[in-house]
Amino acid sequence: MTNNLTVPEKALVEALIVGLKKRLDDNLKGVRTDMQQTLEDAGIERLSVKLPSGLKVGSITTSAPGKKPEITDEAAFTRFVEEFAPTEVMTIKVVRPSYAKKLLDEMEARGAAEIVDPEHHEIIEVDGAEMKEGRAASHSVTWEKEGLDILAAAWRAGELDHIDGLPQLTSGGAQ
Template sequence: MSLKEAAAREAYLKTLLDVVDDAYKAARAETRLHLDKAAEETGTRQVAVTLPDGPDIATVSLSAGEGAAKVTDPEKFKAWVLENYGSEIKREFVTSVQPAFEKKLLAEMTAAKSTEWADKETGVVHEVPGVEIAPARARTHNVRFKKDGRDKVMAAWRDGRLVNVALPELTAGGAE
């Protein structure tokens, strides 16, 4: 293959890749909207995917996001630790909370899904300033293909069975 042929092939595939990527992102966003709506209205969190004329090839499932304790105001958090747990302050040219203590507090608050923290030694429950329960992992969805699901999609694409379903602008010769 010559340089000219290799460059042309790359340009053609890049064009197709960009169109497919844009279409995929739009389809993913639309699926997510429908999944969120179905979960809210009926509790449905997954759907089977079938080819237009064939068997199930995949399952699309909604996953729940997770919240985690997160320091959102380091100065307030540090001031509270300094006042209540001075031994957990690491003194340098600047003061900071001992990383292990911060990790421990955040893990315990994440588990409790609260910014209140109970000191196991004293039994005192503290409302810890500068910490919030914030999204740590966004809610999303995933596609899990059956063992031969991808092969069946590719065969359907090659046979023209997905012409009006996936990327009609590629198969119908749409122009921009």
């Protein structure tokens, strides 16, 4: 790609690309935050991405936040496991990581900081654990076949210039 360039020209190309990427990344953070809020406010789960001509180039799909169990009080959790399954507590009173994972997986599947006692089939609240937000709501962009190339070509051709907030590139000596 840059085989015919001098070392200073290669350095300039890299600096330019790194700089543009930083500007785009900074811009993207704000755009994604605004888009996420817009999608949530409007109750939109899936949205087509179309050029002004109506040609679909991709889609945006939301994902809901999920709850995950988290051990919030190690001592209480250890006491719980010691009473419930004493062989799973090591001498130094630390819950075996594999057993903690098993309990956390079960709590995640149940959607609550509780497990089912396999012997008595009772639901037991787990001390020292509670449900917390596991990840924030988000969204993703997926592309139609060649959608990214079509979108890039439309952008380069100036077909999207009327949209505020899009980065603008000019070529050659254009001002």
